[in-house]
Amino acid sequence: MDRISITGGGPLLGDITIGGAKNAALAVMPACLLTDAPLTLTNVPRLADIESMTSLLGQHGAAADASFGNGSGESRRLVLHARTIASDTAPYDIVRKMRASVLVLGPLLARHGHARVSLPGGCAIGTRPVDLHLKALEALGARIELQGGYIEATAPPGGLVGAEIVFPTVTVGGTENALMAATLARGETVIENAAREPEIADLAACLTAMGARIEGIGTNTLRVTGVPALHAATHAILPDRIETGTYALAAAITRGCVRLRNTRADLLHAVIEALEETGATVTRHDDGFMVDARDRALVGVDVMTKPYPGFPTDMQAQWMALMATAEGASMITESIFENRFMHVPELARMGADINIHGGSAIVRGRSRLSGAEVMATDLRASVCLVLAGLAAEGETTINRVYHLDRGYETVEEKLAACGATIARLRD
Ligand SMILES: CC(=O)N[C@H]1[C@@H](OP(=O)(O)OP(=O)(O)OC[C@H]2O[C@@H](n3ccc(=O)[nH]c3=O)[C@H](O)[C@@H]2O)O[C@H](CO)[C@@H](O)[C@@H]1O
């Protein structure tokens, strides 16, 4: 298994180009199953999760034609074409590796009338049930049974029927599944308490380009008027706000200065606001923003994770690494996932002073962390250890970096180009 070695201590200085959003691409790609015409996506990131989703969609019958040039945007093109549905089963082997696999459920059900999708099971950050996805699809008329670890979903003989769906809690994936299914359901669907994450708006924009009728995009009430069929479309995936935020914090934790390109500051209000409160300077540009923390003594700032537009849970671990090097104490409260503090004992191995009380962590900043051998447990925990390693005195070795490859493209190259001493050790 690959490892990453970092010798920390110096400031990051330079430019980093941000890729397309993993979590938007993972939602938009299954939309190809809603039509027999091709769906062309650009600004697609080259990540392990994207490969897993491509192979899952291939199993369902979607031919994939990918061209990943070295540049960004247009040169990252993926054409998915599901002329027919070859299989409606999403097997355990793929779903257990990538939870977003469950997003094929709504499209398969809407177009094909039946789907068999493995239950994802729990993961390192929480139990993560999919009950709300299933209730939403039931509201549209689907019959759902759980058999042998699989969700067996069947649409009524005339297809799904529009309905009112009220989510009791905000769910990103649940909203995405319901939205995709509703595009082909007969009549109107109203989705209340819909997630407002930018990735949902991106999916809605793609579906609209495919001929779907959706109102309320970007709000928590989505109104969908079903259409008989969707058609070919081209859609550019929005920039990855979590990759952006991660490198913004990399600049801050190393007390460096990094310009983030090919991205949008408006996707990261809560993170930028907190970052400015620490004492770092954020300057917005046409194609992104710059974070400058040179010669600053950053101070601790409390955050609580919330659905968008609140502070993202996918930035919580990285924020904790930054707070471990800030002046004074800060409280970090995780309100989305019940077990998303797996990085705490690893940060503690690097000298961080962190105490957990229920869903909150109290972090007492230290002037210096020290390099150590640590273990990545999930995607964002991995990258938080990369950030800590960049700031630490001496060498840090991170094990199990396959988690990192799910969500960060060429992380070593991007950081090395800004002066980091970082290398991948291949076993
Ligand atoms: C591929 C993708 O886009 N992943 C993101 C997505 O995950 P994902 O779509 O899985 O996250 P959800 O928004 O659905 O989960 C939010 C909370 O609702 C709970 N829940 C969810 C569905 C359900 O049927 N029942 C239920 O109880 C979850 O356990 C969790 O506690 O949003 C999360 C929250 O922003 C992010 O951390 C993930 O990076």
Ligand SMILES: C=C(OP(=O)(O)O)C(=O)O
């Ligand atoms: C938790 C994440 O992804 P997933 O939902 O695919 O596990 C993430 O992107 O941080």
